[in-house]
Amino acid sequence: MGIVRNTKSVSLVTDFFRQMDGAVGVVELVEKFKGQMNKSTIYRILDRLEDEGRVHSFLGGNGLKHYAKCHNCTSGHHSDIHPHFQCTSCGKVECVSCEIAIPELPNKRIQQVQLFLTGTCEGCSS
Amino acid sequence: MGIVRNTKSVSLVTDFFRQMDGAVGVVELVEKFKGQMNKSTIYRILDRLEDEGRVHSFLGGNGLKHYAKCHNCTSGHHSDIHPHFQCTSCGKVECVSCEIAIPELPNKRIQQVQLFLTGTCEGCSS
DNA sequence: TTTATTTTTGCAACTCAGTCGCAATAAAAC
DNA sequence: GTTTTATTGCGACTGAGTTGCAAAAATAAA
Ligand SMILES: [Mn+2]
Ligand SMILES: [Mn+2]
Ligand SMILES: [Zn+2]
Ligand SMILES: [Zn+2]
Numbered sequence: 124m125g126i127v128r129n130t131k132s133v134s135l136v137t138d139f140f141r142q143m144d145g146a147v148g149v150v151e152l153v154e155k156f157k158g159q160m161n162k163s164t165i166y167r168i169l170d171r172l173e174d175e176g177r178v179h180s181f182l183g184g185n186g187l188k189h190y191a192k193c194h195n196c197t198s199g200h201h202s203d204i205h206p207h208f209q210c211t212s213c214g215k216v217e218c219v220s221c222e223i224a225i226p227e228l229p230n231k232r233i234q235q236v237q238l239f240l241t242g243t244c245e246g247c248s249s
Numbered sequence: 250m251g252i253v254r255n256t257k258s259v260s261l262v263t264d265f266f267r268q269m270d271g272a273v274g275v276v277e278l279v280e281k282f283k284g285q286m287n288k289s290t291i292y293r294i295l296d297r298l299e300d301e302g303r304v305h306s307f308l309g310g311n312g313l314k315h316y317a318k319c320h321n322c323t324s325g326h327h328s329d330i331h332p333h334f335q336c337t338s339c340g341k342v343e344c345v346s347c348e349i350a351i352p353e354l355p356n357k358r359i360q361q362v363q364l365f366l367t368g369t370c371e372g373c374s375s
Numbered sequence: 376t377t378t379a380t381t382t383t384t385g386c387a388a389c390t391c392a393g394t395c396g397c398a399a400t401a402a403a404a405c
Numbered sequence: 406g407t408t409t410t411a412t413t414g415c416g417a418c419t420g421a422g423t424t425g426c427a428a429a430a431a432t433a434a435a
Contacts (some may be wrong), residue, residue, distance in 0.1 A: 128383065
């Protein structure tokens with residue numbers, strides 16, 4: 124499991140994430156790489172990159188799948204759990220490096236937390 | 250805007266929410282009311298009930314639309330913003346009545362917060 | 376470097392949630 | 406009861422995501 128072969132498509136995607144700082148929706152990636160690789164290929168490469176711990180995925184405010192690169196994750200284990208933010212003005216989606224305050228719920232065992240924030244980013248509020 | 254006519258389908262849906270305490274996915278509602286009303290009708294009724302402030306919607310962990318009844322909302326304004334929780338064991342989805350701790354982000358104006366929790370519910374952990 | 380093995384890709388067809396236009400129907404108003 | 410207007414059913418559609426399979430590419434073996 125994970126990336127085994129270094130294909131042209133894999134390079135294109137990993138190069139993209141190398142210079143991309145924020146998060147990106149798969150829909151945008153499909154559009155970006157239209158003509159260079161097939162839609163299914165993108166989904167499959169992202170799947171493998173996620174298995175490898177090189178990117179992580181989450182659902183944006185619209186419920187669509189997004190990806191961003193990992194920082195300290197390993198193959199099979201994702202350790203970077205954080206909120207995600209989308210600017211309503213410019214549409215940019217990004218990872219937010221801060222802890223999520225997990226609410227204490229009586230008689231409930233919380234295992235997973237997904238926090239999605241919407242608002243105005245630095246560039247758009249000035 | 251909002252519910253104007255008291256049709257049979259509207260009654261069925263509102264009756265359902267009257268006795269339903271948790272949240273429910275639209276997919277389940279479509280299944281539940283199959284034979285009694287059309288899929289489009291369900292989506293449209295839920296839309297109107299939400300406009301009226303009688304139910305609110307959110308996306309579940311799978312990105313699918315869910316609804317739950319409101320408590321102190323009015324037509325056009327939803328004031329009950331809270332996390333939602335899904336039990337991985339029984340699948341039940343519910344509203345969580347607690348405040349969401351909004352993280353302070355430098356140079357960002359947070360307008361909307363969506364918090365989705367996954368774990369084990371009271372019934373399933375005992 | 377040639378050949379064999381195994382992974383990856385393209386393609387086309389598919390699934391499934393959600394939406395839409397429009398004619399038929401039902402609720403409320405008159 | 407008749408008119409007006411909102412609602413519904415239906416079927417077709419959209420768009421994200423998935424899948425099976427044969428062709429192509431990458432790696433391993435010879
Ligand atoms: Mn992230
Ligand atoms: Mn709720
Ligand atoms: Zn912005
Ligand atoms: Zn449970």
